[in-house]
Amino acid sequence: MRFATLLALVCLAVATSSHAATPAPDLILRDTITDKAYRTYRLLPFDVPDGVKALEIRFDYTGREARTTIDVGLLGPGEKFENEFRGWSGGNKRSFTLSASDATPSYLSGPVTPGRWQLLLGVPNIRNGQTSEFTAEVYFQRNEKHGLPTEPAPLKSEAGWYRGDLHMHSEHSDGNCATKSGEKRVPCPLFLTLDAAANRGLDFIAFTDHNTNSHVKELTALQPYFDRLLLIPGMEMTTFQGHANAFNLREVVDFRVGSAEVPDWNTLLTEAKNKGALVSINHPRVPTGEACMGCGWSPNPPADLSLVQAVEVVNGNDVESPVTGIPFWHEQLQKGHRLTAIGGSDTHDVTSKSVPPPGRIGIPTTVVYAQELSIDGIMAGIRAGNVFVDTAGSRDRKLELSATYRESTVAMGGQLSVPEKQSVTFTARIERMTGGTAEIIRDGKMTRRTAIPAATHSWSFEETSDGKHHWIRIDVRDAAGNLALLGNPIYVN
Numbered sequence: 001m002r003f004a005t006l007l008a009l010v011c012l013a014v015a016t017s018s019h020a021a022t023p024a025p026d027l028i029l030r031d032t033i034t035d036k037a038y039r040t041y042r043l044l045p046f047d048v049p050d051g052v053k054a055l056e057i058r059f060d061y062t063g064r065e066a067r068t069t070i071d072v073g074l075l076g077p078g079e080k081f082e083n084e085f086r087g088w089s090g091g092n093k094r095s096f097t098l099s100a101s102d103a104t105p106s107y108l109s110g111p112v113t114p115g116r117w118q119l120l121l122g123v124p125n126i127r128n129g130q131t132s133e134f135t136a137e138v139y140f141q142r143n144e145k146h147g148l149p150t151e152p153a154p155l156k157s158e159a160g161w162y163r164g165d166l167h168m169h170s171e172h173s174d175g176n177c178a179t180k181s182g183e184k185r186v187p188c189p190l191f192l193t194l195d196a197a198a199n200r201g202l203d204f205i206a207f208t209d210h211n212t213n214s215h216v217k218e219l220t221a222l223q224p225y226f227d228r229l230l231l232i233p234g235m236e237m238t239t240f241q242g243h244a245n246a247f248n249l250r251e252v253v254d255f256r257v258g259s260a261e262v263p264d265w266n267t268l269l270t271e272a273k274n275k276g277a278l279v280s281i282n283h284p285r286v287p288t289g290e291a292c293m294g295c296g297w298s299p300n301p302p303a304d305l306s307l308v309q310a311v312e313v314v315n316g317n318d319v320e321s322p323v324t325g326i327p328f329w330h331e332q333l334q335k336g337h338r339l340t341a342i343g344g345s346d347t348h349d350v351t352s353k354s355v356p357p358p359g360r361i362g363i364p365t366t367v368v369y370a371q372e373l374s375i376d377g378i379m380a381g382i383r384a385g386n387v388f389v390d391t392a393g394s395r396d397r398k399l400e401l402s403a404t405y406r407e408s409t410v411a412m413g414g415q416l417s418v419p420e421k422q423s424v425t426f427t428a429r430i431e432r433m434t435g436g437t438a439e440i441i442r443d444g445k446m447t448r449r450t451a452i453p454a455a456t457h458s459w460s461f462e463e464t465s466d467g468k469h470h471w472i473r474i475d476v477r478d479a480a481g482n483l484a485l486l487g488n489p490i491y492v493n
């Protein structure tokens with residue numbers, strides 16, 4: 001009997017270490033439960049050291065075939081049950097995570113305080129003569145990057161173009177929508193927006209409520225249901241001197257730019273960077289005023305743009321308006337800041353039927369070439385810059401651009417070094433824009449136009465290097481002349 005138990009434990013340990021992608025647990029807790037424990041509660045203590053940001057606990061037990069059932073809950077340091085209670089999942093889960101910003105449903109988010117924690121076990125059933133071996137693996141996450149002990153698996157593991165909306169708000173900030181009956185307006189449930197995004201066939205969204213991370217827990221809880229829509233936690237850092245989205249941010253950052261604690265934007269940008277976030281300047285040319293407080297990008301002193309990775313060049317349907325972010329972006333490119341152009345709907349009301357689709361979700365769509373559909377995959381894709389903005393939010397329009405010099409070929413966002421008088425071959429490929437026009441833009445100025453005669457249109461053109469720095473990108477207009485696809489640049493020298 002004793003030998004069999006030992007063998008079971010050894011097997012478990014081997015199974016754990018052979019799972020290549022999973023780090024080894026920090027602790028393994030074990031309990032042997034006999035029929036004497038029928039209808040009793042038990043505690044399995046463990047110590048959490050200093051500096052732990054998140055906990056993950058995975059557990060299992062033997063004897064399920066004999067109808068043994070072990071319930072699980074968690075207690076943290078505290079005096080009374082109400083203070084120490086951190087959640088109870090009964091028999092409905094085999095793992096859970098918990099951090100300051102989020103927790104698996106059944107559990108409460110909150111700081112992972114150092115000290116004595118306890119797994120609380122309940123035994124609603126174990127038959128006479130049965131014994132069950134309970135094992136729990138405890139993982140400590142110390143870095144702040146994900147706020148979760150282990151990264152969730154990608155929703156899709158193949159490389160490709162993924163379509164998403166990178167800017168939206170819910171009841172966690174100023175999202176506001178009609179009630180079910182339509183009779184009044186209320187803070188808008190986050191789920192409605194996610195459901196609308198999924199119905200539009202988007203691959204990813206970033207939820208960017210203003211100056212809070214209270215929505216992060218809900219995104220974590222809803223991700224398993226949205227098995228084809230990647231949910232990226234973010235925060236619109238909303239200051240009196242401009243707005244910027246921080247993507248892949250689970251924790252809060254101190255947004256009080258202009259205060260004693262956060263004297264300027266660089267302090268905030270540095271904190272966002274240290275927490276692993278990707279930053280995009282939002283609607284830079286929307287004027288600041290009583291209609292939109294602090295909306296225009298106006299850091300004083302000027303922000304260090306090496307701490308910024310992207311610019312929201314299209315906000316909702318402003319692409320052809322005087323406040324479009326395109327000229328601002330071009331100015332930064334001219335100064336040598338390689339910022340990726342992205343877009344976001346800035347949806348605040350997904351029930352609005354005034355402009356289709358509901359709440360304008362997915363208008364515009366940012367299309368990112370990524371190695372996989374995961375948060376890290378989309379973040380890396382935006383940083384790399386092989387990205388275009390589909391201003392009408394189509395499901396199938398495509399814009400690809402590459403450039404070749406000798407043996408080197410790069411895509412949008414890439415750079416080629418080309419000596420003076422040598423020529424570079426650019427190859428463009430556009431899908432689903434029949435009757436439209438492609439415009440080649442060099443250093444912010446349109447240099448030539450090409451008609452698009454077919455549903456799939458590929459062509460090449462040459463640019464001759466003068467040995468200096470240039471950037472070349474493509475815009476595509478539809479048959480009516482509206483800017484439909486906006487491409488990111490390829491950098492020469």
Ligand SMILES: [Zn+2]
Binds near residue numbers: 236243282283295
């Ligand atoms: Zn804003």
Ligand SMILES: [Zn+2]
Binds near residue numbers: 167168169236346
């Ligand atoms: Zn916003």
